[in-house]
Every structure is written in structure tokens, then in C-alpha cells.
Amino acid sequence: MLHIMSQDTGKIGALQTGLFANDYREEPYWWSAAPLPSADENNEPAGLGGRADVVIVGGGITGLVAAIYLARAGCDVAVVDAQRIGEGAARRNAGFVGRTLKRSVEWLAQKSGREHALKVYRELDAAMRGVQAFVEREGIECHYQTCGRFIAANSTAHFRALIAELEQTRQAVGFDYSVVEKHDVHAEIASDSYHGGAVIPDLGSIHPGLYHAGLVRKALDAGVRLYPLTNVVGIDHTANEKTVRTSRGDIAAPHVIVATNGYTSRDLRWLARRVIPFRGFVIATELLPPETIDKVIPRRRTYLDTRMNIDFIRTAPDSSRILFGGMTGTASPTATPLAGALRDRLVRILPDLKGVRLSRAWTGHCAGTFDFMPHIGTKDGVHFALGYNFAGIPLGTHFGEKLAARILQRGDMSSAFDVEKFPTVPFFNGSPWFVPLAMRYFDWHDDRIAKG
Ligand SMILES: Cc1cc2nc3c(=O)[nH]c(=O)nc-3n(C[C@H](O)[C@H](O)[C@H](O)COP(=O)(O)OP(=O)(O)OC[C@H]3O[C@@H](n4cnc5c(N)ncnc54)[C@H](O)[C@@H]3O)c2cc1C
Structure with missing residues (x-):
């Protein structure tokens, strides 16, 4: 067992070996290159x-x-x-x-x-x-x-709905996209989880x-x-x-x-x-060999799926590791307790990453509206x-x-x-107690669409 200090909570927890790399911390990956400014750097007036x-x-x-x-x-x-x-x-x-x-x-x-x-x-x-x-x-x-984005369809019905919506948008406002059929998905992402998708090249x-x-x-x-x-x-x-x-x-x-x-x-x-605050969760893997990244996401785009409650994947800007987000809306104030589940989800999508260890996990508040x-x-x-x-x-x-x-x-x-x-609902005071329930409803809704 490893003992790991959570930067967000200050609590020390006993954590599973095999999941966390030696440099694991609960902190956004981005803070290594861009640490939060100290009061001095802020030049804070008295x-x-x-x-x-x-x-x-x-x-x-x-x-x-x-x-x-x-x-x-x-x-x-x-x-x-x-x-x-x-x-x-x-x-x-x-x-x-x-x-x-x-x-x-x-x-x-x-x-x-x-x-x-x-x-x-x-x-x-x-x-x-x-x-x-x-x-x-x-x-x-x-x-x-400008890496382009691959939107991966979670089912055949999702694929049809995705292409229909992208086509309507192209006709209305001209945004370009290209269709990726199911048999071509591996050119974008080494995953059998998807039923086709689309690339939006200018994102x-x-x-x-x-x-x-x-x-x-x-x-x-x-x-x-x-x-x-x-x-x-x-x-x-x-x-x-x-x-x-x-x-x-x-x-x-x-x-x-x-x-x-x-x-x-x-x-x-x-x-x-x-404003409905809800939590997003992201993990960053340990350093990976370039061959692994070439294999799993050869085009190094950004990746997300067609569910309301999305999973999302990208490489770090220097292509040294993979970042993955999901389980949005889960009611956990820190990311470390979800790190294992997030890694499992990532490995289900990209089985080549089996056994990958994590260097970072973090959470932050997103903002929804009614x-x-x-x-x-x-x-x-x-x-x-x-x-x-x-x-x-x-x-x-x-x-x-x-x-x-x-x-x-x-x-x-x-x-x-x-x-x-700018709508609200009666008795809502900013406490997002219903978000986990809403996410479950979205999962149910997505599964229903997936069944066609
Ligand atoms: C995990 C995660 C992943 C995301 N991924 C993406 C993405 O890939 N692409 C994308 O476009 N967006 C993404 N978002 C959303 C994006 O980060 C936010 O929408 C964006 O940062 C909002 O910027 P902002 O300046 O409006 O608010 P924030 O950056 O959240 O800043 C708001 C600030 O207000 C301060 N504040 C609040 N109340 C008070 C108060 N009473 N007094 C003083 N200060 C106060 C807070 O301390 C905070 O610093 C993501 C969000 C999360 C959490």
C-alpha cells in the first residue's frame, strides 16, 4: 500500500499499489507547468x-x-x-x-x-x-x-443521430465534418467500444x-x-x-x-x-512510450463520445501521457477515490493501456444551467x-x-x-444534490437510445 497526500484535502489515504505511479498526486496535471501564482507573483497590492x-x-x-x-x-x-x-x-x-x-x-x-x-x-x-x-x-x-476532434458513437443508433445532427448543422451554418464508419474507427482510436463516429477537423x-x-x-x-x-x-x-x-x-x-x-x-x-455546479474528474497516466500513444490514438486528436455524460480523452500537449475524464457529476469532493474506476473505464475503452498507472487525478466544478x-x-x-x-x-x-x-x-x-x-426552479439554492440522479437519468436515456 502507498500513502498518498491529497493536495486538495490534505488527508493522507492508503492507496492501492499498481494504480498509482510513484509521482502520483491529487492535483491538476497542468499545474506542473503552470503552478498557481503565489501572492507575490500576483503583485498583490496591500x-x-x-x-x-x-x-x-x-x-x-x-x-x-x-x-x-x-x-x-x-x-x-x-x-x-x-x-x-x-x-x-x-x-x-x-x-x-x-x-x-x-x-x-x-x-x-x-x-x-x-x-x-x-x-x-x-x-x-x-x-x-x-x-x-x-x-x-x-x-x-x-x-x-488545431488537432481536430473525433466524436465516437456509443451505439449504431447514436451514430445515426450524430451524423444526422452534424449534417443539419453543416446545412445550417456550414461546419465541416467527415464520417468515420465502424470499420475505420481504429485509424482514429484503438478501441472496439464504438460504432463509428465523425471527425470535426477545425476544433x-x-x-x-x-x-x-x-x-x-x-x-x-x-x-x-x-x-x-x-x-x-x-x-x-x-x-x-x-x-x-x-x-x-x-x-x-x-x-x-x-x-x-x-x-x-x-x-x-x-x-x-x-447555475448548477457539478464536478468533472480527470486522470493523467504515467509517462508512456511514444509507440503506445501512436498505437492507441495515432492522430492525437481530442476524443469524446455521444453520451450525455461523456467520457473524454486526449494526450498531454507533449504527447507523453494520456488524459482521461469521465464520471462527471459524481458526488465526491476529491478525485482520488474515483481514480481506480476512472482507470478501469479508460482501459475498457483502450485495452492496450491495461495496467497503466496514474500520475495525477483531479476534480473541478463545471457549471450547468436549467x-x-x-x-x-x-x-x-x-x-x-x-x-x-x-x-x-x-x-x-x-x-x-x-x-x-x-x-x-x-x-x-x-x-x-x-x-x-435565465431560468431557475423553485427551492433551488445552488446546492446540486440532484446532479448524481440527473446523471443516472442521462445514462438510462443514453442506453434507451442505444437500444434503438
Ligand atoms: C474537469 C473539467 C473539465 C473541463 N473541460 C473543459 C474543456 O475541455 N474545454 C472547455 O472549454 N471547458 C472545459 N471545462 C469548463 C471550463 O473550465 C470552465 O467553463 C471555465 O474555466 C470557466 O471559466 P470562468 O473564468 O468563467 O470560471 P472559473 O475558471 O471557474 O473561475 C471562477 C472563479 O470565481 C471565483 N469565485 C466564485 N465565487 C466567488 C466569490 N463569492 N468571491 C470571489 N471569488 C469567487 C472562484 O474562486 C473561481 O476562481 C471543464 C471544467 C472542468 C471542471
Whole structure:
């Protein structure tokens, strides 16, 4: 038995040998190349300073992108975060860059009209493309790659539904894809689990830790003030002024942005009642020989399946190991207890990895919404963007700029995701007790579709 320290809980647990490599830790793989900034690196000013032009709650992707644009336009910007800067989902995600949306273009067209559906999908595309344009323009070294994505169908019925939806989307908005028949799956992934699939060639991947570290650097260069370990407990507002109440004192500003996503605390009650936090889990294998990677995922794309509760696979940017995510929504505050089950799931998909050991496992909060749509808007004079449902790298980058545009009153501030209705349900207060049940329902639903 090995004794392993969980970085997230500080607890020491006895763990199965054969599962964990000697360097195992519960910590995002990305933090090795992009450790969380210390208070010194944050250049943290001594006090909150009482006033700012803009206060931003949340120092993830959304908050920092907004901060960069606002500070460059001459605003005095203070970013406050309850954790260390980047300790939210920004440096915990899987680094897939895509046009992920749970609602199809046809579903949206029926619900809110074809014109709105097309606007949503075009904006998603702009958000996805915007990441590459942004990192190139800013010179952020974060391994952006247009690797393409393979979507693997879990059954013949899933395959038919996948191709039908991709074809509808191509006809509506022109997004390209190619069909992969069942007998060609091994050219993409060494797995017998799938019944065909599709490749979307223009989707990408990124090192999320280095991306966020780049945002921190750009924000500091632009003069943004960063306040980690500063919890916002309330926002009071009058017509022209808001007071952000924090664990380290108050700070007043004419403009406030809330960019708290899956970490939105119940103190921010109106938003907490609309965002459903649920946990995502990721493991990283030990170092693997290049021949193994060549064999199991020769094209080194990003991979996910067609279930509502997806499994997802990619290589580390240097192709040295495989990262795998799944069991989303499980009610475990840490990833280590799920590491064995996650590895079993990975090996069921890729049997060549039998016996592989793990170097990292981690968890982070994703943000769902009751209408499965991301939202940007303004409530009581406070601007917000959240509920990204697994598409936070493109949407965080895109909405960060949109939020800045709102405050600067730029012509490009509108968004198709800014809709009047941001639904909640009675008695929901931000506690996601029902998420494991919902995930079981999705599994049942996926199995029913699979049976045709
Ligand atoms: C395991 C996992 C895998 C994912 N994979 C992908 C992927 O492959 N591709 C993709 O595009 N997206 C993915 N996502 C989603 C993506 O990471 C998020 O949508 C994105 O990071 C959201 O960025 P953000 O800046 O809005 O929020 P975050 O990065 O979560 O930052 C929010 C911040 O708000 C702070 N905060 C909350 N409440 C308060 C308060 N009261 N006071 C002060 N601060 C507060 C938190 O401390 C936190 O740091 C994944 C998420 C997870 C968890």
C-alpha cells in the first residue's frame, strides 16, 4: 500500500499499489507547468483600496479576459477571487477547444426561431476561432493545436443521430465534418467500444494552465490589481454605484462583473439559483512510450463520445501521457477515490493501456444551467457571464471581451446568449444534490437510445 497526500484535502489515504505511479498526486496535471501564482507573483497590492472603476468577481478565464480589455482601455480594474487566482476551473479543465453546446441548431430553431439559432451557432464558432486568434495576437505560449476532434458513437443508433445532427448543422451554418464508419474507427482510436463516429477537423486543444498563466501576465502588464483569497459575500447597489462586500473589506465601483461560473457562492443568491455546479474528474497516466500513444490514438486528436455524460480523452500537449475524464457529476469532493474506476473505464475503452498507472487525478466544478444554455447578461446593474456547460475556454474568452465591451459601450457588445429568460426552479439554492440522479437519468436515456 502507498500513502498518498491529497493536495486538495490534505488527508493522507492508503492507496492501492499498481494504480498509482510513484509521482502520483491529487492535483491538476497542468499545474506542473503552470503552478498557481503565489501572492507575490500576483503583485498583490496591500489593501483593496476602497475604490476601482470596475470590480471583477472571479479570476478565471472570463474575469481576466474582461480585466485585460478594460485595463487597456484605461480603467482601474480590481479582480477579487475567493481562491488563489486560477484555482477554479480555469486551470482544471481538459483543454478541449470546440463549439460544444448541448442544444442542437434544430432544437434551438424550434424553440426560439431559426434566426436566433443561427446567431447562437455563429457566435459559438466566433468564440472557438477567437481563442486561437487571441493567443496568437497576445503571444501566449499554450500549445494551441488545431488537432481536430473525433466524436465516437456509443451505439449504431447514436451514430445515426450524430451524423444526422452534424449534417443539419453543416446545412445550417456550414461546419465541416467527415464520417468515420465502424470499420475505420481504429485509424482514429484503438478501441472496439464504438460504432463509428465523425471527425470535426477545425476544433483544437490547448494547455489550459499555460493559457491562464498567460492571462495573469497580460492582466498584470495592463495594470490590473489581483486580490486572491478574497471572498465576495454580497454586492449592494444604487443607481450609479455598487459596493462589493468582501472578506477583506468593501470596495466601491460604478461597474461590477461577476464571473464565478461553477464556483458561484450562495452569497450571490440570484446567480447561485440559476447555475448548477457539478464536478468533472480527470486522470493523467504515467509517462508512456511514444509507440503506445501512436498505437492507441495515432492522430492525437481530442476524443469524446455521444453520451450525455461523456467520457473524454486526449494526450498531454507533449504527447507523453494520456488524459482521461469521465464520471462527471459524481458526488465526491476529491478525485482520488474515483481514480481506480476512472482507470478501469479508460482501459475498457483502450485495452492496450491495461495496467497503466496514474500520475495525477483531479476534480473541478463545471457549471450547468436549467435550459442547458450559457448566459451573459446584466441583473441589478451587475454584469455576468456563466453556465458554460463544458465550453468555458472559448466562451470564457469570448464573453470576457463582451463584458468589457458592455462597460466600454463598444458597438460589439451584443450577444445571442443574452436572453431575457435565465431560468431557475423553485427551492433551488445552488446546492446540486440532484446532479448524481440527473446523471443516472442521462445514462438510462443514453442506453434507451442505444437500444434503438
Ligand atoms: C474537469 C473539467 C473539465 C473541463 N473541460 C473543459 C474543456 O475541455 N474545454 C472547455 O472549454 N471547458 C472545459 N471545462 C469548463 C471550463 O473550465 C470552465 O467553463 C471555465 O474555466 C470557466 O471559466 P470562468 O473564468 O468563467 O470560471 P472559473 O475558471 O471557474 O473561475 C471562477 C472563479 O470565481 C471565483 N469565485 C466564485 N465565487 C466567488 C466569490 N463569492 N468571491 C470571489 N471569488 C469567487 C472562484 O474562486 C473561481 O476562481 C471543464 C471544467 C472542468 C471542471
